Amino acid sequence: MEMHAGTHHVVQMWGLSFNMDTLYMTWLTMAIILIIAFFATRQRKMVPTGLQNGVEMVLEIIGDQLKGSLGEHFNKFSSLLFTFFFFIFISNELGLIPSPHILVSPTSDLNTTLGLAIASSVSIWLIGLRVKGVGYLKHFFQPFVVFVIFHLMEEISKPVTLSFRLFGNIIAGEIVLELLNSLAPYLTPIIWLVFSLFVGIVQAFVFTILTTAYLGMAVADEH
Amino acid sequence: MEKAIVLSVSVFSACLVAGLAALAAAFGDALAVRKAFEGMTRQPEMAGKLMTNLFISIGLIESIPIIAVVIAIVLVFTDVVVGKL
Numbered sequence: 001m002e003m004h005a006g007t008h009h010v011v012q013m014w015g016l017s018f019n020m021d022t023l024y025m026t027w028l029t030m031a032i033i034l035i036i037a038f039f040a041t042r043q044r045k046m047v048p049t050g051l052q053n054g055v056e057m058v059l060e061i062i063g064d065q066l067k068g069s070l071g072e073h074f075n076k077f078s079s080l081l082f083t084f085f086f087f088i089f090i091s092n093e094l095g096l097i098p099s100p101h102i103l104v105s106p107t108s109d110l111n112t113t114l115g116l117a118i119a120s121s122v123s124i125w126l127i128g129l130r131v132k133g134v135g136y137l138k139h140f141f142q143p144f145v146v147f148v149i150f151h152l153m154e155e156i157s158k159p160v161t162l163s164f165r166l167f168g169n170i171i172a173g174e175i176v177l178e179l180l181n182s183l184a185p186y187l188t189p190i191i192w193l194v195f196s197l198f199v200g201i202v203q204a205f206v207f208t209i210l211t212t213a214y215l216g217m218a219v220a221d222e223h
Numbered sequence: 224m225e226k227a228i229v230l231s232v233s234v235f236s237a238c239l240v241a242g243l244a245a246l247a248a249a250f251g252d253a254l255a256v257r258k259a260f261e262g263m264t265r266q267p268e269m270a271g272k273l274m275t276n277l278f279i280s281i282g283l284i285e286s287i288p289i290i291a292v293v294i295a296i297v298l299v300f301t302d303v304v305v306g307k308l
Contacts, residue, residue, distance in 0.1 A: 003300055065275065161286060168289035175296060206282030 004101050005174040008109065022109040029091050029106060065209060069216035073131070077215060080123060085208040088116065088166065092200030095174055096193055108170045110163065117163035120211045121155070128218035136218070158214060162207060169203045226305060233304045237295040244291035251284040 008019035040055040048056050059082060066081055067074050088107060095105030106112045128136040140151045173196040180189045259277040263270045297303060 164290050165286035168293045202282050
């Protein structure tokens with residue numbers, strides 16, 4: 001059978017190749033998030049109702065989780081972390097809408113997940129440098145100078161595992177969905193779809209909370 | 224002739240990888256869930272916090288088996304191995 005799940009519509013421009021379907025879906029995700037944010041912040045009330053209430057509930061639930069790791073720095077970095085969560089959550093669920101090979105999750109492309117993971121790692125380094133100054137580089141050489149190898153391996157493995165975990169979960173979900181649709185349509189894909197909804201939320205949450213934990217370790221005061 | 228051997232071996236090894244990944248994911252999750260449920264029955268007021276930490280841990284534990292499944296899928300559905308012939 002022809003498997004559409006991992007293939008991309010590639011366009012060559014300026015010597016580079018672009019996966020156009022991933023780009024279109026990323027823009028669609030951005031549009032959805034902007035529309036939700038716009039309609040949730042019009043006519044804000046002190047006692048929220050409607051869409052504002054829903055968004056505030058999500059922010060409160062996730063925020064309580066993140067405050068435990070970040071403590072006092074939460075207000076500075078909460079926007080970044082909520083951005084990661086909402087973008088990954090909406091991207092994961094976008095590929096589950098049934099469509100004739102039009103809608104696909106942007107996070108099912110390794111480029112997107114690598115971009116997100118590298119963005120989170122680089123922002124953690126920059127935030128660590130800003131909060132602690134050059135003393136941030138000192139922690140690489142503790143407790144002994146030779147430990148710099150282990151710390152460097154850890155810093156490389158963080159974005160790699162973040163990206164591959166998200167990519168593997170979403171692409172495996174899409175491949176199994178397509179397989180089930182070709183083998184036993186109309187009933188089993190629905191069951192797998194419900195499970196994939198849950199996996200989408202969990203993976204977005206895991207990405208966010210891991211980034212928060214790494215950030216908490218980078219800006220922590222004591223060792 | 225070599226192509227047939229390479230194809231069959233790669234499909235067989237993909238099955239092996241996927242089976243071992245399934246075993247690893249199931250047993251790893253069972254270890255975590257066993258202790259989480261024990262904690263939840265001992266202190267029902269901590270059930271929410273334990274459940275959240277449980278889901279985070281399962282997301283972490285299942286990351287490597289999922290990478291293994293991706294390797295198995297790549298072996299079967301693309302021609303990375305046959306293309307090297």
